[in-house]
Amino acid sequence: MSTLLEVSGISVTFDGFRAINNLSFQIGPAELRAIIGPNGAGKTTFMDIVTGKTRPDEGRVIWGERSISLLKLSEAQIARAGIGRKFQRPTVFEDQSVTENLLLALKASRNPLAALLWKPKAADMDRVQALATQVGLLDALPRKAGELSHGQKQWLEIGMLLAQEPRLLLVDEPAAGMTLAEREQTTALLVDLAKTRAVVVVEHDMEFVRRLNCRVTVLHEGAVLAEGSLDHVTKNQDVIDVYLGR
Structure with a gap:
């Protein structure tokens, strides 16, 4: 399988604390992780490094078929290269309609x-x-974004990211604060998106991950502790010790 993003041997230290410790990670062009x-x-530091917000002290972050080093690009250049990030709290234009939010996000010339x-x-x-239609908000197009439920705002923000046509989507804790029905719809949406692009979901909720x-990639103290299916990693004794606290 070809690799879309390859992170190898990255480390970063903040004030003497090693937040990322020789971490390596890779994902294919149409994969859900x-x-x-x-x-x-x-x-979070891992996502900060991939999106250019934080520079690692060592290691490589290689992107795409042309093997571009993301460490040489600015945050804006990385976004334009096809990496979209959705933060935990939805950031939408509350006073604008869903239509207007999506129009603002479309790829277009951005000079004044x-x-x-x-x-x-x-x-x-x-x-x-x-x-x-893709994010389940067709009926909500005329509504102001501020009137939407928490889950619908999350979907709108995903729609705004999709307007930029990213090849990799980094999604931070999408299930937090959602109703059960919204969580199910979000699961279906992320699974569907991963058919045509790479999607990385950072999540605490094990039921949602299941x-x-x-x-699944398990991180601990800035390094990969285990990788595999959820059943595989949750049977790993190291994971049980650090993550499940037994």
């Missing part, structure tokens, strides 16, 4: 004059409809 681990395991003169074309509206039914 869950990353689990206790607080302080390095999950072009933005000022920009008018959505029929193709843009078609794209908004398709995105809204439903994703994908390969």
